[in-house]
Amino acid sequence: MSELLAISDLEKSYDKGRVRIPVLRGVTCDVGSGEFVSVSGRSGSGKSTLLNLIGGLDGADSGRIVVRGSDVTAMSRGELARHRRRTVGMVFQSFNLIASRTALENVTLALTFGGCPRPERKARAAALLDSVGLKHRLDHRPSELSGGEAQRVAIARALANDPLVLLADEPTGNLDSATSDEIIGLLSRLNRERDLTVIMVTHDETAARAVSHRILRLLDGAIVETVDLVAEGPAAATPGGES
Amino acid sequence: MTFGDIFALSQTNLWRTKLRTFLTTLGVVIGIGALVSMVSFGSGMQRNVTETFREHDLFRTIEVMPGGQDLERVMSGDLESAGEIRPLDDSALDAIRALEGVEIAFPEIRFPVVVRVGGDEAKTTLQAMPAAMGASRPFDELPYGGFFESDDARSVVVSQRVLRELGLAIEGEPATRRSTADSLKPLRQVAADEILGLEIQIVTSVLDEARLMSKIAAGDIFSRDLPLRQETVSLTIAGIRTRPSGFEGMRFASGLIAPTETVAKIPRMGFSSVWELIDRDGQSGGYPAIHVRARTAGDVTPLSDEIEAMGLNVLTISDQLEDFKRGFLIMDMVLGAIGTVALIVAALGITNTMVTSILERTREIGVMKALGGTEGEIRAVFFVEAGTIGIVGGVLGLLLGWGVTRIANLVGNAYLRPEGFAAVNLFHLPLWLIAGAVGFAILVSLVAGVYPAGRAARVDPVQALRHD
Numbered sequence: 070m071s072e073l074l075a076i077s078d079l080e081k082s083y084d085k086g087r088v089r090i091p092v093l094r095g096v097t098c099d100v101g102s103g104e105f106v107s108v109s110g111r112s113g114s115g116k117s118t119l120l121n122l123i124g125g126l127d128g129a130d131s132g133r134i135v136v137r138g139s140d141v142t143a144m145s146r147g148e149l150a151r152h153r154r155r156t157v158g159m160v161f162q163s164f165n166l167i168a169s170r171t172a173l174e175n176v177t178l179a180l181t182f183g184g185c186p187r188p189e190r191k192a193r194a195a196a197l198l199d200s201v202g203l204k205h206r207l208d209h210r211p212s213e214l215s216g217g218e219a220q221r222v223a224i225a226r227a228l229a230n231d232p233l234v235l236l237a238d239e240p241t242g243n244l245d246s247a248t249s250d251e252i253i254g255l256l257s258r259l260n261r262e263r264d265l266t267v268i269m270v271t272h273d274e275t276a277a278r279a280v281s282h283r284i285l286r287l288l289d290g291a292i293v294e295t296v297d298l299v300a301e302g303p304a305a306a307t308p309g310g311e312s
Numbered sequence: 313m314t315f316g317d318i319f320a321l322s323q324t325n326l327w328r329t330k331l332r333t334f335l336t337t338l339g340v341v342i343g344i345g346a347l348v349s350m351v352s353f354g355s356g357m358q359r360n361v362t363e364t365f366r367e368h369d370l371f372r373t374i375e376v377m378p379g380g381q382d383l384e385r386v387m388s389g390d391l392e393s394a395g396e397i398r399p400l401d402d403s404a405l406d407a408i409r410a411l412e413g414v415e416i417a418f419p420e421i422r423f424p425v426v427v428r429v430g431g432d433e434a435k436t437t438l439q440a441m442p443a444a445m446g447a448s449r450p451f452d453e454l455p456y457g458g459f460f461e462s463d464d465a466r467s468v469v470v471s472q473r474v475l476r477e478l479g480l481a482i483e484g485e486p487a488t489r490r491s492t493a494d495s496l497k498p499l500r501q502v503a504a505d506e507i508l509g510l511e512i513q514i515v516t517s518v519l520d521e522a523r524l525m526s527k528i529a530a531g532d533i534f535s536r537d538l539p540l541r542q543e544t545v546s547l548t549i550a551g552i553r554t555r556p557s558g559f560e561g562m563r564f565a566s567g568l569i570a571p572t573e574t575v576a577k578i579p580r581m582g583f584s585s586v587w588e589l590i591d592r593d594g595q596s597g598g599y600p601a602i603h604v605r606a607r608t609a610g611d612v613t614p615l616s617d618e619i620e621a622m623g624l625n626v627l628t629i630s631d632q633l634e635d636f637k638r639g640f641l642i643m644d645m646v647l648g649a650i651g652t653v654a655l656i657v658a659a660l661g662i663t664n665t666m667v668t669s670i671l672e673r674t675r676e677i678g679v680m681k682a683l684g685g686t687e688g689e690i691r692a693v694f695f696v697e698a699g700t701i702g703i704v705g706g707v708l709g710l711l712l713g714w715g716v717t718r719i720a721n722l723v724g725n726a727y728l729r730p731e732g733f734a735a736v737n738l739f740h741l742p743l744w745l746i747a748g749a750v751g752f753a754i755l756v757s758l759v760a761g762v763y764p765a766g767r768a769a770r771v772d773p774v775q776a777l778r779h780d
Contacts, residue, residue: 126774150684153683159682165682178321226683230684
């Protein structure tokens with residue numbers, strides 16, 4: 070796998086009142102193109118912050134994040150917007166769909182920001198929703214969808230502009246176990262079929278083991294262990310299919 | 313993201329909160345409506361005055377008054393240093409008539425009379441005017457009949473107000489009785505043709521010298537029985553005029569207008585003005601004013617200078633117009649300021665709505681940023697929302713303002729017509745006001761949207777995505 074993402078000495082801290090709390094402390098790692106990497110760790114270990122920094126939603130205090138030769142930490146606000154639009158697609162625990170818009174409109178909005186020509190948007194959004202198994206839910210609003218369906222819409226939206234990396238922040242955190250398996254399976258299928266790089270933050274290491282090539286264990290803002298599932302053997306390294 | 317995308321996104325957002333958008337827009341509608349109706353009232357007043365001046369040829373008019381005295385000193389009782397009065401006598405009149413550029417000059421002669429037709433009578437004043445005035449405004453276009461042909465014609469132009477006092481209403485004209493004493497008597501609707509040619513009696517009071525002498529001889533000079541006798545002259549109605557407008561009114565407001573030579577033959581008291589009373593030399597022809605009509609408006613200034621050089625006081629409409637313009641400017645500013653206050657309140661409403669909207673849509677803004685929306689695009693979405701409220705509010709406010717002016721015009725004219733005034737357009741909505749009102753609404757809305765749009769653009773996406 071060719072290197073897609075290189076993170077080196079990444080530091081990030083937040084001010085909480087007068088106290089400065091370090092969240093990431095010298096994180097260094099690489100992610101290859103087409104790799105499925107899971108990031109696990111306890112709450113507050115810095116998993117989501119790492120994802121936000123890779124996604125360009127937040128800025129690092131120091132260190133570098135280089136995606137295909139472009140240093141995200143050195144980007145202007147406009148360049149960061151372009152990075153979020155073109156390079157990464159993001160999926161969140163709470164779906165973050167716009168409640169007043171239908172499934173189709175939520176996906177269309179991403180295409181709009183991505184600069185997709187207006188006449189093509191509907192068809193492309195419908196095709197994306199079809200690819201995540203929601204052909205029959207195009208005109209439903211988030212409140213009319215189940216948790217699993219809502220997360221599928223969010224995944225379709227994240228894929229709208231053909232990103233290099235899909236960043237999934239606890240995508241199964243709000244779902245029951247059966248639906249969680251479905252979503253993990255969907256992410257795995259996208260990884261395999263589209264050769265899409267996926268970085269997934271999760272609490273559920275068991276599920277992560279089934280689909281990931283590597284697991285990065287974070288503790289107090291630092292990577293304390295890297296589990297290379299490919300090296301561990303075919304059974305552990307072969308991501309499971311969509312159930 | 314194209315402007316079309318930004319526009320579509322903002323319209324969807326506005327439509328989503330229909331009631332709030334409607335109420336916010338309503339604030340702008342009312343603000344612009346108030347601004348438009350008030351400024352168009354000021355504009356209408358100004359236009360009416362200027363048009364009336366032009367209609368009545370007032371730009372060619374010069375009013376000449378006695379001069380020579382310092383009026384401030386006269387008022388303070390310092391008559392000795394106030395200077396000599398330069399009265400308006402026949403020599404002054406002849407000198408004015410001889411000036412180059414004078415078309416007509418005639419003295420102010422006006423006195424009280426009683427008019428009788430059948431059993432009805434009305435009190436009014438009779439004014440002398442040369443027949444040549446029949447070629448000038450407003451006498452060249454009387455609503456009924458015409459002006460008298462010659463200065464010795466036995467005819468008179470009567471106002472509709474006097475006719476109503478006499479119990480006569482012209483068919484088709486509003487019939488409101490003015491006189492309180494006769495208010496209960498019904499008016500008789502008569503065709504204008506029946507009134508034209510009608511003979512009326514003009515009754516004047518003159519001093520009965522024989523009775524005065526006998527009263528003096530009897531030592532009875534303090535009794536309330538004045539030594540007066542009445543003289544009656546018959547004149548024929550040649551024309552009927554409406555109530556004079558306010559600007560010509562003070563000069564030609566008499567209920568009756570008759571030719572100069574005919575008026576000269578009507579017996580009346582030995583004076584027509586205070587000037588004649590205090591004219592101790594007994595000379596005749598002391599007039600309170602001389603009305604001058606110049607050949608062209610361009611003759612007015614040189615003529616005024618020449619007449620002033622004679623030691624007389626001069627008043628031209630141009631002088632008054634400057635005062636009017638100053639007054640209108642102040643009125644426009646006050647009316648505009650009131651309307652602007654309404655619009656500022658509406659602008660605060662827009663800001664409030666937008667800020668509330670941002671609070672509600674914080675998470676959505678975070679999503680837009682996560683999807684790659686730039687600060688500029690998000691700012692533009694909110695800016696277009698504010699601008700849309702401004703455009704829609706401005707256009708609807710314009711329609712509201714126009715509607716209010718139409719209704720106010722109807723109501724105003726419904727009161728004015730029965731009073732004998734011609735129908736007027738009290739409001740004027742010029743093109744600059746139409747464009748200015750909508751433009752101002754958009755500008756104010758955009759200014760109101762600056763802060764909320766900036767705030768939306770600065771939303772931290774990480775915080776926003778966690779926002780409940």
